[in-house]
Amino acid sequence: MRLLILGLGTAGSRIADAIAEPAAGSTRNTLHVIAVDNDPTILENLKYIRRDRKVYFPKDSISTPELLTTTFTIDEVKAQLKSNDAGGHDAVLLCAGLGGGLIDLVPHLVGIIRETMFEPVFALVTLPSDDEGQERLKRAATNMRQIRSILDGVIVFDNQLWLDKVREQIETAVQQPGPGVTERFWIPGTPEKTSVDPYDLINHQISKRIQLLIQAGEVQDTPPQMVLDTREILNTITGMGLITIGLADEFLEEHSKIGFFRQKQESLVHRQEKAGRIVKLAEKAVFRDISAYSELSSAKKALILLIGPEDELSMKGFMAVRKWIDDSINGYELRSGDSPVSSRHGSHVAVLIVLSGLSEIPRVSELDRLIQKN
Numbered sequence: 001m002r003l004l005i006l007g008l009g010t011a012g013s014r015i016a017d018a019i020a021e022p023a024a025g026s027t028r029n030t031l032h033v034i035a036v037d038n039d040p041t042i043l044e045n046l047k048y049i050r051r052d053r054k055v056y057f058p059k060d061s062i063s064t065p066e067l068l069t070t071t072f073t074i075d076e077v078k079a080q081l082k083s084n085d086a087g088g089h090d091a092v093l094l095c096a097g098l099g100g101g102l103i104d105l106v107p108h109l110v111g112i113i114r115e116t117m118f119e120p121v122f123a124l125v126t127l128p129s130d131d132e133g134q135e136r137l138k139r140a141a142t143n144m145r146q147i148r149s150i151l152d153g154v155i156v157f158d159n160q161l162w163l164d165k166v167r168e169q170i171e172t173a174v175q176q177p178g179p180g181v182t183e184r185f186w187i188p189g190t191p192e193k194t195s196v197d198p199y200d201l202i203n204h205q206i207s208k209r210i211q212l213l214i215q216a217g218e219v220q221d222t223p224p225q226m227v228l229d230t231r232e233i234l235n236t237i238t239g240m241g242l243i244t245i246g247l248a249d250e251f252l253e254e255h256s257k258i259g260f261f262r263q264k265q266e267s268l269v270h271r272q273e274k275a276g277r278i279v280k281l282a283e284k285a286v287f288r289d290i291s292a293y294s295e296l297s298s299a300k301k302a303l304i305l306l307i308g309p310e311d312e313l314s315m316k317g318f319m320a321v322r323k324w325i326d327d328s329i330n331g332y333e334l335r336s337g338d339s340p341v342s343s344r345h346g347s348h349v350a351v352l353i354v355l356s357g358l359s360e361i362p363r364v365s366e367l368d369r370l371i372q373k374n
Contacts, residue, residue, distance in 0.1 A: 001214045001230045004089040004119075006081070007035040007049075008105055010042050011097030011126055014199070018207035019095075020048035031214065032089070034080050036102060055080060057102065077105075078112050090230050092121045093210070094151075097159075098140035099128045106147050120152035120238045124206065127292065127363055129160040134370070141367040153237045153356065156244055157206055158292035158363045159199075165289075166198040209245045209291065212352050216305055216339045225315070228305060228337025233354075236303040236335055240356035242364065244294050246285030249350035250277060252312065271314065278306065278317025281351040282324070290353075292361050300331035300357025308349035310340040321351070331357065 007016025013035035020033040036055045037043050043054040055076055092113055096103040106123065113121055125144070128136045148154055216228050237243050282304070286296055302325050306313050318336070326334045 001091070001216075001233065002089045003031055003214060004081070004092045005031070005033045006092070006094050006109070007033070007037075008094060008096040008109075009037055009100040009102035010039060011100060011199075012095040012102070013037045013042060013046060013049075015095040015124065015126075015203050015206050017046040017048050018203040019210050021207065021211075022048070034077075036077055036105070038102065053080060057105075077109065081109075081113060082116065089117075089119050091119050091234060092117065094121065094123045095125075096123065097126045097128065098143045099132065099136040103143050103147070106143075107150055110150050120234060122153045122155060122237065122243075123147055123151050124155040124157065124210070126202075126206075127156065127158045127160065127367065129163050137367055138370050141364075141371045144364060144367070148241065153240050153243050155237075156242055156292040156361055156364065157202075159202065160363070161292065162202045162205060163198055166201045169201075170196070170198070205247070206291070209247050209352065212247070212305065212307060212339065212350070213245075213354075216337060225313075225340075226318075226337040228303070228335065228339070232335045232337070233303065236301050236333070236354055237356045240301055242294075242358040242361055243354065243356045244291045244358065244361065246290035246353045246355070247350060248281040248284035248289045249307075249348045250281060252309070252347055252349060271316070274312060274314035275317035275320065277312075277349060278314050278351060279320050279324075281349065282321040282353060285351050285353045286325075286355075290355075292363055294355060294358050294361045296325070296328045296355065297330055298359040299329040299355035301333040302326075302329050302331075302335075302356070303354040304334070304336040305352040305354075306338040306350075307352065308341065312349050313338055313340060325353070329355070330359070 005016050005019060007013035016033050016035055020031065032053075033049050034053045034055065035043060035046055035049050036057050038057050040056055043056060046054065057077070094106060094109065096106065103125075110121055125147075128140050130137070144154070213233055216233065304318070304321060304325060306318060318338070322334065322336055
């Protein structure tokens, strides 16, 4: 998938940087990422976004039009957007934290994008945690109201939910020696005893979901049995309002990986185990490892993606998951596919599920009630 990503503010820039991290087995040659922030230190510390695509915006908010006519104008951001659209893109993704100052740029940027581009424009937003204070929570609710109607879809990630998960995982990793928290969150190369910022772990969870969708739309070394192309991904989320993405994975022990010879002779028990794993991961993706809790029955559309070594992806398990999701959503559009990886790149089996057109996300409704009281 050819994606133009724009990170706004500290949270959005860090998320965009995490998405820009090179992924194993991916060409990633059509991923263009821009970061805009009012903190030069944050911009300097971004690892994967090119220096010429980092934009310093020295204002906390642009909620008043007068700020757009100061010595620094929106023109630099506009120039970045146009220069990076030379090759064409399938979609634009704006990343930001709700409640932050620079998310006020979104309405203006969407207007600029739609002047010259016909591609759909989505936002990936994080909902603030409770400990960020009532005022930020109220701003987040106001921001959500402002952007929902002007975007083609809003992917929601609940920081409160994921902070709780990450803290639990960190505590478990400290108390129980063994595979480190970084391994459980698919962050390679970080020593187990290294102090890890919980928000870095959350950003990797966000980026992994987007990276897997991007890769599913690319030409792959190992041909999938069920092709899921960019058009199908975009059809699932375009014009669908609120969107959540679930992703659950399981590490494959070395002895569980089977070669071609063993694949021919694998037992019925092993085939059932593979099918059961896919079903279990799908349930976890929907009910536990979802970007924000939502009712499956309130989704109008859904997408299922299986990822892992080809000989570990069970068609029987896939069909069971497909029937379950198809019977559960409040709509009739279900798309699915697989993204097989070579054994040198794949040590996990994962199931990714996108739910779109959600009539309600409880956490969003909870924030909305904060401003309804006033």
